[in-house]
Each structure stands twice: as C-alpha cells, then as structure tokens.
Amino acid sequence: MFSSFNIHPFVLVSTFLLLIGILIRSLKAKRRGAYPLPPGPPGELILGHFRVIPALGPEHKYIEWGMQYDSDILYFNVLGRPIIVINSVKVAHDLLDKRGANYASRPRFWGPQFKLHRKILQQSFTPSACKSYRGIQQEEARRACRQILEDPEDWETLARRFSSGVVMRIGFGVKIKDKDDPYIQMAVDADTATGNGGTPAGTIVDFFPLIRHLPNWLARSAPLRHARNSKFAIQRLHDEPWAATEPEVKSGQAKGPSFMRTHYERYFKNVEEGKANEMTLADIKGAAGAISIAGGNTTWSTIVVCILHLILYPEVQRKAKAEIDAVTGGDRLPTFGDREKMPYLEYVIEETTRCVPLSPLGVPHASLEDDLYEGMLIPKNSIIYANAQAMTHDERIYSNPDVFNPDRYVPKDQGGLGEPLPEGPFGFGRRVCLGRHLALAGVYIFMAHLLATFDLKPIKDSDGNEIPPRFELTVGLSSKPEHFECSIVPRNDKVKGFYKDQDE
Numbered sequence: 001m002f003s004s005f006n007i008h009p010f011v012l013v014s015t016f017l018l019l020i021g022i023l024i025r026s027l028k029a030k031r032r033g034a035y036p037l038p039p040g041p042p043g044e045l046i047l048g049h050f051r052v053i054p055a056l057g058p059e060h061k062y063i064e065w066g067m068q069y070d071s072d073i074l075y076f077n078v079l080g081r082p083i084i085v086i087n088s089v090k091v092a093h094d095l096l097d098k099r100g101a102n103y104a105s106r107p108r109f110w111g112p113q114f115k116l117h118r119k120i121l122q123q124s125f126t127p128s129a130c131k132s133y134r135g136i137q138q139e140e141a142r143r144a145c146r147q148i149l150e151d152p153e154d155w156e157t158l159a160r161r162f163s164s165g166v167v168m169r170i171g172f173g174v175k176i177k178d179k180d181d182p183y184i185q186m187a188v189d190a191d192t193a194t195g196n197g198g199t200p201a202g203t204i205v206d207f208f209p210l211i212r213h214l215p216n217w218l219a220r221s222a223p224l225r226h227a228r229n230s231k232f233a234i235q236r237l238h239d240e241p242w243a244a245t246e247p248e249v250k251s252g253q254a255k256g257p258s259f260m261r262t263h264y265e266r267y268f269k270n271v272e273e274g275k276a277n278e279m280t281l282a283d284i285k286g287a288a289g290a291i292s293i294a295g296g297n298t299t300w301s302t303i304v305v306c307i308l309h310l311i312l313y314p315e316v317q318r319k320a321k322a323e324i325d326a327v328t329g330g331d332r333l334p335t336f337g338d339r340e341k342m343p344y345l346e347y348v349i350e351e352t353t354r355c356v357p358l359s360p361l362g363v364p365h366a367s368l369e370d371d372l373y374e375g376m377l378i379p380k381n382s383i384i385y386a387n388a389q390a391m392t393h394d395e396r397i398y399s400n401p402d403v404f405n406p407d408r409y410v411p412k413d414q415g416g417l418g419e420p421l422p423e424g425p426f427g428f429g430r431r432v433c434l435g436r437h438l439a440l441a442g443v444y445i446f447m448a449h450l451l452a453t454f455d456l457k458p459i460k461d462s463d464g465n466e467i468p469p470r471f472e473l474t475v476g477l478s479s480k481p482e483h484f485e486c487s488i489v490p491r492n493d494k495v496k497g498f499y500k501d502q503d504e
C-alpha cells in the first residue's frame with residue numbers, strides 16, 4: 001500500500017522521532033476500553049499494517065481477510081491511525097447510514113468548505129432537479145454519436161466529450177465545441193489527477209501530513225509529487241470555465257441554465273437587497289468545479305466499461321438492442337421518455353456499476369467519536385473504507401458475481417433471479433454521491449443512442465480471429481479504464497438519417 005517510501009535522510013530522522021509517538025499512540029489505542037477491536041491480520045510493532053496491506057488491489061486482499069477472519073468488518077492500524085474496512089452492505093447500512101452523523105467526516109484531504117458545497121449541490125441534483133438537465137444530456141448524446149458516425153476510431157474521445165460536455169455545461173454553462181476544444185484536455189488532466197493518485201487515504205502523505213510542506217527534493221514521495229502536479233490541473237478546471245463565462249453571466253447575456261448562473265445571479269440579488277449570502281463567489285466556483293471534476297471522468301469511465309462488457313458479452317448487446325428497437329421501431333433515436341420502457345438497458349447499466357465499481361474501496365470516510373458495533377470498538381478518527389468490490393461481488397448475494405449478467409436483477413415473479421441492484425458503487429450515508437441520478441441518466445441516454453446506432457465489436461487479427469478487448473483500470477480516487485481496441489460500426493444505412501437536421 002505504501003511502497004513509495006522514498007525519502008531524504010533528514011526526513012527519516014524526523015520520522016524516527018515521529019514513530020516513537022506513533023508507538024505510544026498505538027499502544028494507547030490497544031489498551032483503550034474493555035471492548036475488542038474488529039478482527040484483522042497481525043501488524044508490526046511500530047508500523048502496524050503499513051507493510052502488510054498491499055499497494056495494488058488492497059480491496060481483493062480485504063475480501064480474503066474478511067473470509068479468513070469470518071467478519072464483514074476488519075481492523076488495521078497504519079502508523080497509529082486506525083483503519084476500518086467494511087465488506088458487506090449490511091454493515092455499511094448499520095454504520096454509515098444509520099449512524100451517519102458519526103461517519104460523515106473525511107480523512108484530512110477534504111477541505112471544510114466542502115460541507116457547504118455539498119449542501120448546495122445536493123439541492124441541485126435530486127431526481128426531479130435532474131430532469132431539467134435532460135435537454136443538455138440528450139443534445140450532447142446526439143452530438144457525440146453523430147460525430148462517432150463520422151469518426152468511429154475516435155469514439156473514446158467523443159464519449160469523453162459527451163461526459164465532460166454535460167458536466168461543464170451544467171456546472172458553468174460552458175459549451176465544449178469539438179473534440180479538440182482545450183476544455184477536453186483540461187478534463188483529461190483533471191481525470192489524471194483524480195484517477196492515478198493511488199489508493200485514496202492510503203499514501204505516505206495521508207499519514208505524515210507535514211511532509212506535504214517539504215520541497216520536492218527533500219520528500220521524493222510519488223503521491224506527494226502527484227498531488228502537487230494535480231493541484232494545478234484541478235484549479236485550472238475551476239478558473240478557466242469561470243473566467244470564460246463570468247462576463248456573460250454578469251451582464252445578463254448568458255443563455256442556458258447552469259449551476260454557476262443560478263447561484264451567481266442569486267448572490268448579486270442578495271447583495272442588492274442587502275441580504276446575507278450563505279456562499280461566497282469562491283464557494284460558487286468551488287461547487288461548480290466539483291461538478292466537473294466529480295462527474296466527468298466517472299460518467300465517461302462507466303460508459304467505457306459498459307461498452308467493453310457489451311463487446312465481451314455479445315448476447316447481452318443483442319438483447320439490449322432488441323429492447324431499444326421494440327420501443328423505437330428502429331426508426332428513431334431513443335429519448336428520456338423511453339427510459340422506463342427499457343428495463344433491460346437499465347439492468348445493463350446497473351450491472352456495469354456492479355461488475356466494476358470505479359472506486360472499489362469507496363471514497364474514505366472518517367469517524368468522529370468512538371463507537372461500538374456488535375461488541376467491537378470502532379475507534380474515533382478511524383479511516384473507514386466501504387469495500388464496494390466486496391459488496392458487489394458478495395457470493396452470499398450474487399450468483400457467479402464475476403459474470404456480467406443483467407438478467408440477475410429480473411424479479412423472481414418474472415422468472416428471474418431477483419438479485420438486488422448493487423449498493424456501494426456510489427458510496428453510503430451522508431457522503432453518498434450526490435451526482436448519481438445525473439450520472440445514471442447520462443449513461444442511459446448515451447448508451448441508448450450508441451446501441452440504436454452502432455454495432456460494438458472486437459477487432460480482428462490478420463487471420464480474421466477476434467481479439468477480445470483488454471481490461472485494466474488505473475488506481476486512484478476514481479479509477480478509469482485504460483485504452484482498448486474495438487470496432488464501432490453503424491448498424492445499417494438508415495441510422496445516419498437519425499442525425500439529420502441536428503442543431504450544432
């Protein structure tokens with residue numbers, strides 16, 4: 001987990017002194033109260049589980065340990081900081097939902113002003129508020145698929161343009177013009193920042209926060225360098241769209257709806273009327289930026305993972321297309337009005353989030369006070385990982401969990417397995433993803449357009465043999481799929497007619 005411990009000797013000496021403190025803290029934690037901690041593998045004297053938890057794919061090791069210790073809740077201690085891993089939906093509900101107030105915090109890397117951003121964002125992305133963004137999502141899906149018709153090789157960038165285009169329009173009112181638009185590169189840079197930083201709250205910087213003040217030559221930690229480079233990319237995705245749209249919004253010339261416009265206008269109206277403002281302009285910018293950062297890469301990655309599985313499982317693709325054609329007659333593009341008539345496509349999307357949770361360990365929460373769960377102590381200030389990989393692949397709930405099978409959700413009274421829709425890919429409790437309704441609507445409209453228009457196939461080698469696409473994910477706050485080769489071809493000549501008269 002913490003393999004990048006590559007630091008100057010000066011830091012090592014200071015670290016030694018720190019370790020003494022850690023040892024005292026660890027011993028104190030062990031002696032705390034009469035209640036046992038949740039089970040887990042043995043750690044080392046000072047480092048705890050620092051070297052025990054693997055750097056890559058820790059979620060899989062946590063699943064193994066859960067079985068070994070026959071427990072859905074595990075305890076670790078890294079450099080004196082308690083870590084709790086939750087491996088089942090039941091425990092996640094019991095702690096993160098039912099006792100949400102105690103588990104609503106984040107480890108130190110989240111700023112306090114985010115609480116206010118969350119409150120404001122939450123109101124903007126309820127299921128009914130999301131309906132007002134459908135026009136934007138539909139227009140961007142049409143535009144992206146029309147461009148894929150012209151340039152199928154570039155489907156991946158065009159899918160990214162769709163997802164970034166939607167969140168940039170909703171956040172700031174910025175319209176991404178084409179795939180070479182500089183905003184695309186900004187979104188890619190921000191994706192790299194959030195998608196490659198290593199296991200969240202699992203790097204040396206998270207346990208020695210003071211290291212982040214050291215110059216690069218002194219602390220040669222890869223995650224630290226990554227965090228520093230990322231800061232610029234993330235800031236840019238706030239500053240540039242804000243600067244580009246502010247003059248229009250200020251002068252009342254902005255056309256479409258956007259989060260920024262709504263709150264900017266409200267802010268100055270309050271100023272005029274002498275009323276207090278809850279948010280500063282910097283808060284409005286921060287919240288609008290959060291929409292672009294949190295919503296672009298995640299939606300795009302879900303689409304790419306869905307495409308990949310539809311290529312690997314051609315029978316699922318065939319069924320999804322048959323459902324779409326039955327609703328549209330194969331004569332038009334699907335709309336949001338068709339969504340409830342396409343339960344199979346909905347299951348395909350849910351199955352995508354189940355098979356590959358993009359944040360396999362969730363985004364870590366932190367506990368505020370000591371808590372007791374089934375006779376076990378969960379210490380105050382623990383880092384809490386909700387292991388979405390464990391929950392979505394729990395064999396007690398899902399049959400053959402590694403198989404992509406949207407039919408698993410078909411209710412029993414309709415002849416299906418009646419397995420529950422996945423919980424975990426969007427997190428839990430008071431920090432649950434507030435963009436989930438928007439994200440699922442975006443994936444629906446994009447995939448419905450894509451499947452109405454194209455066949456998604458593996459590429460072939462020179463002998464005509466199919467080469468199945470390769471599947472790999474980066475490791476970060478939200479992972480993203482690595483590039484894979486595939487072939488996207490129009491289903492027939494008629495589909496081109498779907499895109500005539502499109503307003504660009």
Ligand code: HEM
Nearest residue numbers: 294295298299302359363426427428431432433434435439
């Ligand atoms: C398929 C796409 C998406 C996935 C898989 C996803 C996943 C997640 C996860 C796992 C969390 C952490 C939840 C927790 O801590 O328990 C989260 C938080 C968040 N998501 Fe999403 N998300 C997606 C799309 C979006 C979109 C489109 C938006 C934009 C509106 C968004 C905005 C946020 C925000 C602002 C947070 C932070 C919430 C907080 O800390 O209070 N997400 N998301």
